[in-house]
Amino acid sequence: MEMTKTLGEFIIDRQTEYPNATGALTSIFSSIRLASKVLHRQINKAGLVDITGAAGAENIQGEQQQKLDIFANEKFKTALAARGVVCGIASEEEDKYVNFEEGNTQEGEYVVLMDPLDGSSNIDVNVSVGTIFSIYRRVSPLGQPVTEADFLQPGNKQVAAGYVIYGSSTMLVYTTGNGVNGFTLDPSLGVFCLSHPDMQMPEDGKIYSVNEGNYINFPTGVKKYIKYCQEEDEATQRPYTSRYIGSLVSDFHRNLIKGGIYLYPTARSYPKGKLRLLYECNPIAFLAEQAGGKAISAPDQPIMDLKPSELHERTPFFVGSTKMVNKVEEFLREG
Ligand code: AHG
Ligand code: MN
Ligand code: MN
Numbered sequence: 001m002e003m004t005k006t007l008g009e010f011i012i013d014r015q016t017e018y019p020n021a022t023g024a025l026t027s028i029f030s031s032i033r034l035a036s037k038v039l040h041r042q043i044n045k046a047g048l049v050d051i052t053g054a055a056g057a058e059n060i061q062g063e064q065q066q067k068l069d070i071f072a073n074e075k076f077k078t079a080l081a082a083r084g085v086v087c088g089i090a091s092e093e094e095d096k097y098v099n100f101e102e103g104n105t106q107e108g109e110y111v112v113l114m115d116p117l118d119g120s121s122n123i124d125v126n127v128s129v130g131t132i133f134s135i136y137r138r139v140s141p142l143g144q145p146v147t148e149a150d151f152l153q154p155g156n157k158q159v160a161a162g163y164v165i166y167g168s169s170t171m172l173v174y175t176t177g178n179g180v181n182g183f184t185l186d187p188s189l190g191v192f193c194l195s196h197p198d199m200q201m202p203e204d205g206k207i208y209s210v211n212e213g214n215y216i217n218f219p220t221g222v223k224k225y226i227k228y229c230q231e232e233d234e235a236t237q238r239p240y241t242s243r244y245i246g247s248l249v250s251d252f253h254r255n256l257i258k259g260g261i262y263l264y265p266t267a268r269s270y271p272k273g274k275l276r277l278l279y280e281c282n283p284i285a286f287l288a289e290q291a292g293g294k295a296i297s298a299p300d301q302p303i304m305d306l307k308p309s310e311l312h313e314r315t316p317f318f319v320g321s322t323k324m325v326n327k328v329e330e331f332l333r334e335g
């Protein structure tokens with residue numbers, strides 16, 4: 001059986017599509033690959049090493065940081081700082097952005113925003129978690145210190161985005177604006193191999209993912225949509241199936257493959273929504289659109305057109321199969 005292409009080979013092959021490619025993106029992906037393999041190893045023996053449970057500190061989100069949140073943040077930060085092509089990062093686990101080149105040449109052309117460990121509440125119960133990343137060219141001049149403006153770019157300026165899902169297998173799924181491709185880690189070789197070429201999200205689906213515990217406080221349009229999902233209607237194969245894993249990466253990955261919609265509307269404890277625009281919604285929205293899906297924060301409001309004003313700002317999030325997002329959009333418009 002022919003060896004499937006590794007991620008490294010795939011990137012080199014695709015480089016011909018970017019004649020002016022400097023290899024910088026290749027270098028960034030090499031850092032992401034390395035850090036995700038280290039995380040894969042820790043997660044796969046989480047119960048045997050002191051990597052589960054709370055770290056005893058709170059992050060800027062007001063969440064109890066888990067040991068693996070901090071471990072993942074450090075590994076990705078170190079790996080991304082090592083190559084000189086990234087001038088700084090922003091992270092769910094960092095209050096402010098981190099300038100990698102304090103006092104040095106400031107030659108890094110890219111910034112990376114990340115959720116180093118998505119689905120932290122699942123770590124201790126052995127349910128799949130992920131890492132989400134979003135890559136932009138810096139907007140501030142080379143040679144100058146990186147600025148907050150470099151991180152507050154709209155999602156439609158992303159040059160690349162992706163996630164790693166640490167599930168029954170570990171996969172890296174990413175886009176550079178030319179479709180979405182998925183790679184599965186072969187732990188025996190330590191390489192990511194192309195397993196899901198040109199991923200397309202089904203334009204319709206029968207799975208909806210939402211934390212129904214928040215139902216009472218959902219906006220009326222969301223309540224109506226959830227009731228719509230639960231009604232009997234043979235022609236539209238309803239009632240749909242409800243699946244909610246509790247990590248965005250896992251729910252999105254299943255919906256990307258099978259078709260479906262993920263919703264995190266405003267809720268009592270999250271009046272602006274829970275998910276963070278810069279390092280959860282924008283990268284997932286980029287992948288969704290590149291795979292033929294759709295992502296909005298409100299009717300006629302694509303996620304990637306939102307102009308960020310704060311690093312950790314939150315937004316309502318509706319992402320998935322286009323026909324399903326269109327349907328919830330109708331209910332949101334009606335109110
Ligand atoms: P994180 O673990 O990075 O803080 O993200 C958790 C997010 C997302 O992954 C998940 O879908 C959602 O929070 C779950 O929120 P609820 O537990 O409120 O449903
Ligand atoms: Mn968190
Ligand atoms: Mn997250």
Ligand code: MN
Binds near residue numbers: 092
């Ligand atoms: Mn997180």
